[in-house]
Amino acid sequence: MDQLKTVKKRKLTDKSIPHALAQVPEFAQESEMYQSLLEMERKLDWTMTRKRVEVQDALSRNPTTTRTLRVFLSHTVSGQSWQVGDAESEPVNFETGQGIPAWSFKVEGRLLELPNQRSRDKAVPRKFSTFIKRMIVELDRDPNLYPDGNILGGKLSWPRAQGVQPALDGFTIRRTGDQPTRIRVIIHLEQTPEQYKVSPELGNVLGIKEESRIGVIQTLWNYIKIHGLQDKVDRRRIKADDHLRPIFGGDTVVFQQLPELVNRYLMPPDPVVLHYTINPMVPPPERPQAWDIEDSTQDLSKLDDEIALLTQSLHNAHTKRVFLQSFAEDPTKFIQNWLESQSRDLESILGSGPSEGATIRAEELRRSDFFRLPWVEEAVAIQEGMRLSSKQ
Numbered sequence: 001m002d003q004l005k006t007v008k009k010r011k012l013t014d015k016s017i018p019h020a021l022a023q024v025p026e027f028a029q030e031s032e033m034y035q036s037l038l039e040m041e042r043k044l045d046w047t048m049t050r051k052r053v054e055v056q057d058a059l060s061r062n063p064t065t066t067r068t069l070r071v072f073l074s075h076t077v078s079g080q081s082w083q084v085g086d087a088e089s090e091p092v093n094f095e096t097g098q099g100i101p102a103w104s105f106k107v108e109g110r111l112l113e114l115p116n117q118r119s120r121d122k123a124v125p126r127k128f129s130t131f132i133k134r135m136i137v138e139l140d141r142d143p144n145l146y147p148d149g150n151i152l153g154g155k156l157s158w159p160r161a162q163g164v165q166p167a168l169d170g171f172t173i174r175r176t177g178d179q180p181t182r183i184r185v186i187i188h189l190e191q192t193p194e195q196y197k198v199s200p201e202l203g204n205v206l207g208i209k210e211e212s213r214i215g216v217i218q219t220l221w222n223y224i225k226i227h228g229l230q231d232k233v234d235r236r237r238i239k240a241d242d243h244l245r246p247i248f249g250g251d252t253v254v255f256q257q258l259p260e261l262v263n264r265y266l267m268p269p270d271p272v273v274l275h276y277t278i279n280p281m282v283p284p285p286e287r288p289q290a291w292d293i294e295d296s297t298q299d300l301s302k303l304d305d306e307i308a309l310l311t312q313s314l315h316n317a318h319t320k321r322v323f324l325q326s327f328a329e330d331p332t333k334f335i336q337n338w339l340e341s342q343s344r345d346l347e348s349i350l351g352s353g354p355s356e357g358a359t360i361r362a363e364e365l366r367r368s369d370f371f372r373l374p375w376v377e378e379a380v381a382i383q384e385g386m387r388l389s390s391k392q
Contacts, residue, residue, distance in 0.1 A: 072108040074288030077280045102176035108170030127167030140182040185274040196266035250365040
């Protein structure tokens, strides 16, 4: 038995709404924002295509979806006076830590799921450590009383190492002590694309504070286009206005120098800082404290597929609407026009080849003259006589 061949599904790429549908007043009124977005997208595509060779970093468009990273901070205590009662009833073991007052601080995190997400689109949840480039925990304690907490100058850090340690859902710190301790957690996020803090010199001109390198270059190029700073004779040169002259360091720069100029004004982004207080003298809270951090993840292909699917649905719905509306207005004329259209299509299909595109009716009329020649009648009589004699 022949094996079943896998049918490759054609991927939808058309994301343009039918022009006739866009002209409908009811639809046009509801889709003004969509039409403006299409116009903006066309301008952006034109700019990116034109400068593909000159500025490679400014070409990639990165539509993103915002996800929420929820961070949980909690702690537990052990060996405290309110837990053991009489301190002399339990022996102290300095090697194992038994009987010594201590506390444990835990940092956990997870990525929240998107609302109304289909089950087939759900991916395996990422571990908390994969979102962190570097995390530092500062303990506000007297180093003379608690020397064990003075690692790295009073700071505990987990630099992210690729392929060295497995991904984790959280981190735990255990320290001895029975005094209240203030903790500061500093988290440097791993972002894709990498985000930078724009220095005030350039940020005030472009109106941005934090953006990716590609985003800053695109914003600078838009500023140049809006203010007409591109030289009309030599399109590779950019003229500086009063705001860009201190950044360019001159009156003009070459277009290829823009990425290098932008890099001078990019700085590492500000980390996320969380504050927490541990009081071992009282029972810890039943629920951990939580903070939400927005995280951006790329979802370009999925968004394009959904846009193409919705656009195809609009095409189908518009075709069906026009078909039914024409039939409702004049059923007789609609059927006649439909039959004529189908007849023309059939004639075009069957008439291709020897007739070189002529219709089937014209081809039949041309060939019918052949059967009116004088010798045709005699040839038919001879052929029929031979056929009858062969039967006898």
